[in-house]
Amino acid sequence: MTRLDSDAYDYDVVISGASVAGSAAAVLLARRGVRVALLERRSDPSAYKVLCTHYLQPCAYPVLDELGLVPALEKAGAVRNEARWYTRWGWIEPKAAPAGPELPYAYNVRRSTFDPMIRSHAAQTPGVDLLLGHNVTGVLQEGGRTVGVRVSAPEGEREIRARLVVGADGKDSSVAKFAGVPARQHANERFSYFAHFRDLPLRDGITHSWFLEPDMAYAMPNDDGVTVVAVIPDKKRLPDFREDLEGSFLEFVRSLPEAPPIDSAERITKITGTVNYPLHSRKPTAPGVAFIGDAAITGDPLWGVGCGWALQSAQWLAEAVAAAATGRGDLDKSLMAYARRHRRGLRGHQHLAADYAKARPFNPFERLMFSAAARDESMARHMHLFASRLIGPLRFLNPVALAKASAVNVRHRGVAGPPARPLHTGS
Ligand SMILES: Cc1cc2nc3c(=O)[nH]c(=O)nc-3n(C[C@H](O)[C@H](O)[C@H](O)COP(=O)(O)OP(=O)(O)OC[C@H]3O[C@@H](n4cnc5c(N)ncnc54)[C@H](O)[C@@H]3O)c2cc1C
Structure with a gap:
C-alpha cells in the first residue's frame, strides 16, 4: 500500500459515497492538491439515486461552474430551471426585471444523467482514486479521533488511513453510525410519489409547483424531453391514496389548477415514492470526520434542495480544509470553520422546512x-x-x-x- 508521508496515511482524505456530495468534494479537494480516496459501495459506475426529482436549485450553479460541469450539463440537455408557483392568490411568476440581469438558475437533470457525469468527472480528476464496490464497514479510531475506515472491497477487507474521513454517504450515513455521531430527526407529515412522462407540454416549458396548503405538487421538464411529475400530499390522505395508488396519483394531477395533460402523455417510469421521509440534521463535524450532503442535513424532498446543498457543502468543505488536509494547517480549526459555514448556510432553511413539514397551512x-x-x-x-x-x-x-x-x-x-x-x- 502506498504510504504518502511519515504519518503513514494512505490518503489525505477518504470519502465514503461517490454520489453528488462525495464526487463534488473529491474534485474540489484534489484540485487543491489533496490526495483523495473516493469510496462507493455500488460497483456500477452508472449507478444513480432513483428516489429524487432532480431539481438542482440555483444555489448549486456556482459549484457546478467551479466543477466545470456547466458545458456538459448544457450538452446533455439539462433544462435551466425557471419556475412558476401556484398559490391561492394566483401564480407567482418570477421574471427578470426589464434591463435587469437574468434570474439565477441551475438545472433540471435526471439523476441517471447527472450521477454518472459527476462521478466520472471525479474519476478523471488527477489526485482522486475512485474505488467502486468499496463498502465502508467501520472507522478506525485512535485516541478518540477517526483516522481512517475499514472497507469491504472486491479483493477482500482492507483498512484505509487518512487525516480526514468524509461521510458523503447519504441520510443513513454509516460513517456517522460508526463514528457515533447521532442525527436529530424532524417528522415529515407528507408523503410523496412521482413518475416520469414524455410528451407532456407545460406552459412556457417551465417548472410548475402547486402550493395547495398543505398538499403540494410539481411538474418539472428535464433532459431528453422527460418531465417528472410529483405529488406531495398530507399523510392524512395516505390510507385512501394507497388503496389505488395509480388512480389516486393520476386523479391528484388531473385536479391541479392548469393541470399538465398527463392523459395524452406517455408515462415512462413506474410511480415511485416514499411514505416516511423525516428530515435529519447532524453536527457536520467530529474529530477527524466531516459530513457533507444528506449525511449532514437531509432536507424535506418537498423543497428540492438536497442536491444543491450536497454541492454547496462539498465546496464549503474543500475551501475550509484543503490546506490542513495536506498537513499544512490545523485540521481541527479548519473543521470548525466548515461547521460554521455549514450552519450559517443551511440551519435557518432547515428550521423553516422542519416546521413546514408538519403539513400545516401557510403561517x-x-x-x-x-x-x-x-x-x-x-x-x-x-x-x-x-x-x-x-x-x-x-x-x-x-x-x-x-x-x-x-x-x-x-x-x-x-x-x-x-x-x-x-x-x-x-x-
Ligand atoms: C422523493 C425525493 C425527491 C427529491 N427530489 C430532490 C430534488 O428535486 N432536488 C434536490 O436537490 N434534491 C432532491 N432530493 C434529495 C436528494 O436526492 C439528496 O439530497 C441527494 O441525493 C443527496 O446527495 P448525497 O451525495 O449527499 O447523498 P446520496 O445521493 O444519498 O449518495 C450517498 C452515496 O453513498 C453511498 N454509500 C452509502 N453507504 C456507503 C458505504 N457504507 N460505503 C460506501 N458508499 C456508501 C451510496 O451508495 C450513495 O452513492 C429528493 C429526495 C427524495 C427522497
Whole structure:
C-alpha cells in the first residue's frame, strides 16, 4: 500500500459515497492538491439515486461552474430551471426585471444523467482514486479521533488511513453510525410519489409547483424531453391514496389548477415514492470526520434542495480544509470553520422546512410574502432568490421586504384577483 508521508496515511482524505456530495468534494479537494480516496459501495459506475426529482436549485450553479460541469450539463440537455408557483392568490411568476440581469438558475437533470457525469468527472480528476464496490464497514479510531475506515472491497477487507474521513454517504450515513455521531430527526407529515412522462407540454416549458396548503405538487421538464411529475400530499390522505395508488396519483394531477395533460402523455417510469421521509440534521463535524450532503442535513424532498446543498457543502468543505488536509494547517480549526459555514448556510432553511413539514397551512409571514409575490414582480423575484436558496430566511423576511409586501397587499385590496380555487383539504 502506498504510504504518502511519515504519518503513514494512505490518503489525505477518504470519502465514503461517490454520489453528488462525495464526487463534488473529491474534485474540489484534489484540485487543491489533496490526495483523495473516493469510496462507493455500488460497483456500477452508472449507478444513480432513483428516489429524487432532480431539481438542482440555483444555489448549486456556482459549484457546478467551479466543477466545470456547466458545458456538459448544457450538452446533455439539462433544462435551466425557471419556475412558476401556484398559490391561492394566483401564480407567482418570477421574471427578470426589464434591463435587469437574468434570474439565477441551475438545472433540471435526471439523476441517471447527472450521477454518472459527476462521478466520472471525479474519476478523471488527477489526485482522486475512485474505488467502486468499496463498502465502508467501520472507522478506525485512535485516541478518540477517526483516522481512517475499514472497507469491504472486491479483493477482500482492507483498512484505509487518512487525516480526514468524509461521510458523503447519504441520510443513513454509516460513517456517522460508526463514528457515533447521532442525527436529530424532524417528522415529515407528507408523503410523496412521482413518475416520469414524455410528451407532456407545460406552459412556457417551465417548472410548475402547486402550493395547495398543505398538499403540494410539481411538474418539472428535464433532459431528453422527460418531465417528472410529483405529488406531495398530507399523510392524512395516505390510507385512501394507497388503496389505488395509480388512480389516486393520476386523479391528484388531473385536479391541479392548469393541470399538465398527463392523459395524452406517455408515462415512462413506474410511480415511485416514499411514505416516511423525516428530515435529519447532524453536527457536520467530529474529530477527524466531516459530513457533507444528506449525511449532514437531509432536507424535506418537498423543497428540492438536497442536491444543491450536497454541492454547496462539498465546496464549503474543500475551501475550509484543503490546506490542513495536506498537513499544512490545523485540521481541527479548519473543521470548525466548515461547521460554521455549514450552519450559517443551511440551519435557518432547515428550521423553516422542519416546521413546514408538519403539513400545516401557510403561517402569517408566508401568507404575506407569497400573496405579495403573486401580485408584484419585484416580490416574485425576491421569492425566487429565497426558493433558490440564494438568500436565507433572515434576508427573505427582512423588515424592508415585509414592509414592501404589506404595501403591495394594501394596494391590491379591492382589485379582483384570480377566481378562488378550492384547496385540497386532506379528506
Ligand atoms: C422523493 C425525493 C425527491 C427529491 N427530489 C430532490 C430534488 O428535486 N432536488 C434536490 O436537490 N434534491 C432532491 N432530493 C434529495 C436528494 O436526492 C439528496 O439530497 C441527494 O441525493 C443527496 O446527495 P448525497 O451525495 O449527499 O447523498 P446520496 O445521493 O444519498 O449518495 C450517498 C452515496 O453513498 C453511498 N454509500 C452509502 N453507504 C456507503 C458505504 N457504507 N460505503 C460506501 N458508499 C456508501 C451510496 O451508495 C450513495 O452513492 C429528493 C429526495 C427524495 C427522497
